[in-house]
Amino acid sequence: MQIIRNQKDFGAGLMFTAIGLGYGVAAIGYGIGSPERPGPGFFPALLALASTGLGLAVLSKSLMGPRARLEAFNPRVLGIVVASVVAFGLIIPLFGMIPAIVIAVVISSFGTRQFNWQRRLATAAVLAVLCVALFVYVLGLPVKPLNWELM
Amino acid sequence: MDLFGNLAIGFGAILTPGNLFYCFLGAALGTMIGVLPGMGPLVTIALLLPFTFSLDPLSALIMLSGIFYGAQYGGSTTAILVNLPGEESSIVTTLDGHQMARQGRAGQALAAAAISSFFAGCVATVVIGLAAPVLSQLAFRFGPAEYFSLMVFGLVASVVLAHGSLLKAVGMVVLGLMLGTIGTDIQSGIQRYTFGVPALADGVHIAAIAMGVFGIGEIVRNLTNEASSSGQVDVRPVERLMLSRDDLKRMFAPMLRGTLLGALLGVLPGGGALLASFSAYAVEKRISKTPEKFGHGALEGVAAPEAANNAGAQTSFIPMLTLGIPSNPVMALMISALIVQGIEPGPAVITLHPTLFWGVIASMWVGNLMLLMLNLPLVGIWVSLARIRYCYIFPTVVIFGCIGIYAVTGSAVMIFMLAAFGVAGYLCRKLDCEPAPMILGFIIGPMMEGHLHRALIISQGDPTIFLKEPVSALMLGCAASALIAVLLPAIRRTRDEALTGDES
Numbered sequence: 001m002q003i004i005r006n007q008k009d010f011g012a013g014l015m016f017t018a019i020g021l022g023y024g025v026a027a028i029g030y031g032i033g034s035p036e037r038p039g040p041g042f043f044p045a046l047l048a049l050a051s052t053g054l055g056l057a058v059l060s061k062s063l064m065g066p067r068a069r070l071e072a073f074n075p076r077v078l079g080i081v082v083a084s085v086v087a088f089g090l091i092i093p094l095f096g097m098i099p100a101i102v103i104a105v106v107i108s109s110f111g112t113r114q115f116n117w118q119r120r121l122a123t124a125a126v127l128a129v130l131c132v133a134l135f136v137y138v139l140g141l142p143v144k145p146l147n148w149e150l151m
Numbered sequence: 152m153d154l155f156g157n158l159a160i161g162f163g164a165i166l167t168p169g170n171l172f173y174c175f176l177g178a179a180l181g182t183m184i185g186v187l188p189g190m191g192p193l194v195t196i197a198l199l200l201p202f203t204f205s206l207d208p209l210s211a212l213i214m215l216s217g218i219f220y221g222a223q224y225g226g227s228t229t230a231i232l233v234n235l236p237g238e239e240s241s242i243v244t245t246l247d248g249h250q251m252a253r254q255g256r257a258g259q260a261l262a263a264a265a266i267s268s269f270f271a272g273c274v275a276t277v278v279i280g281l282a283a284p285v286l287s288q289l290a291f292r293f294g295p296a297e298y299f300s301l302m303v304f305g306l307v308a309s310v311v312l313a314h315g316s317l318l319k320a321v322g323m324v325v326l327g328l329m330l331g332t333i334g335t336d337i338q339s340g341i342q343r344y345t346f347g348v349p350a351l352a353d354g355v356h357i358a359a360i361a362m363g364v365f366g367i368g369e370i371v372r373n374l375t376n377e378a379s380s381s382g383q384v385d386v387r388p389v390e391r392l393m394l395s396r397d398d399l400k401r402m403f404a405p406m407l408r409g410t411l412l413g414a415l416l417g418v419l420p421g422g423g424a425l426l427a428s429f430s431a432y433a434v435e436k437r438i439s440k441t442p443e444k445f446g447h448g449a450l451e452g453v454a455a456p457e458a459a460n461n462a463g464a465q466t467s468f469i470p471m472l473t474l475g476i477p478s479n480p481v482m483a484l485m486i487s488a489l490i491v492q493g494i495e496p497g498p499a500v501i502t503l504h505p506t507l508f509w510g511v512i513a514s515m516w517v518g519n520l521m522l523l524m525l526n527l528p529l530v531g532i533w534v535s536l537a538r539i540r541y542c543y544i545f546p547t548v549v550i551f552g553c554i555g556i557y558a559v560t561g562s563a564v565m566i567f568m569l570a571a572f573g574v575a576g577y578l579c580r581k582l583d584c585e586p587a588p589m590i591l592g593f594i595i596g597p598m599m600e601g602h603l604h605r606a607l608i609i610s611q612g613d614p615t616i617f618l619k620e621p622v623s624a625l626m627l628g629c630a631a632s633a634l635i636a637v638l639l640p641a642i643r644r645t646r647d648e649a650l651t652g653d654e655s
Contacts, residue, residue, distance in 0.1 A: 015578075026344060035612035078371045082570045093563050
């Protein structure tokens, strides 16, 4: 991979080009129309052109200039935070707010070393009580604290 | 053109118990998040945006703007006492402010910061009151071609003033414009880029994008850096809050210059508080008779940037209120708050909703007064907040974000979008693509498409209409010259220097 001098630019260029092409194909499907009568795909087609063009420019730039390496990814922390969000989204429509909060907090707490199990559960409990009080009783949001039917 | 009459409308609208409460709540929340480690106004506003939909538009906007300028105050408190800039725009304040604190002059530094911020806030309120009606009047004559070109100019300018690669920043704007097209097309009624998911018919919720890209991004960055930061904060004691007459005399001119510079830079797209505080500091250092004192506890080095960041934060409301164009991501969130309330942002807001328009402006002055009273006497309470450990903050942010998005969309799909944008934001940062321009593109996208279509239909498909209309051509010319200017090596170097700040 000696030919790629700037790995960050190469990745970004690839991203803009790929998104531009995929987005453009769909735009054609929506109907581009003509400048006199622009269709729903007209503006998207322009954006697709722009994105693809910029992507190719960034790609060609990545073959010149100073070298830059892509830093190592650290997917652990990201994975934990994203997993807690996804868990929340899966649980709340089925079982309600309290189980969603408890599980999301427990998952996210693994993102730092500052928690032991006692602290983890205490934080989850405090947040659950606080959120139910604030969002359900004070603000009156239409979210059930617990969904009994499914339990 | 009657400023006092208009401000009277504004004060009349805000001096109700309810609105004063929301103003206070916003200012207090803003100070709090400014002090809390690892939380910024952008994420907080994204977090609270879904909960403001049930408020009336004025209360919602008063509270959200209170958070924005309140954060500028809170950020400087920790910058001075703990050497931790709570906000990006307080970074320069750490240079001299913390030095003053180490010399036992923490109280004077805090007082100088608060007084400068308050002074700048008062001036900026009047500037908005004077400039906004003029700009709305002008914008009222704009047709679709002018609007389209103005939006192009706004987006280009925000990219030019952002740091990092220009090409990639433009690319992120285009990605944002693309995200804006997701959902039901207003003109044809067909669904675009929804992949058959019904929850996407109304488009992606801005809170999901902002929370995902910035909120999750911030959390992951803070948790990854956790090992390197000590966790223990060393807070300097505050003895005397009083400034001597001599101090006041010394800081008056820097404060005034900082305010003017900040007010000017705040209006520019992409400018805002950060650029304002850096430039104000650089200017003071350059014109000072004793530049060697800067970095070693110069009072001027606190007063000028603090005045500038507050003035800049407030005048960045001008393009948002008068043209409907966001100059930074926070303003993009404000615009979406207006849209959800059924108010179309643009020059008509001032005539159609005068109480809203002038109420927000009046609330800034009231909010600044509240902040002055909240910050100086209660500084001890705020500082103790800085000791809260981040391990309790980030789960709360995650939970509040999810609940807000779920409550407002009623569907878990948008929570999954939040997670997806978290991953996307992480990847973009790894590729050195700054995500802030994307938010601007996302908000402007649908308006831009509408104006483009209308302009083309009027001109019967002739794209040269954008160059034939003089105002439109001027805007496009400005946009083009801004782009060319950045690409010129000499100017590029000064831009990089100005944006990284003079930290020597």
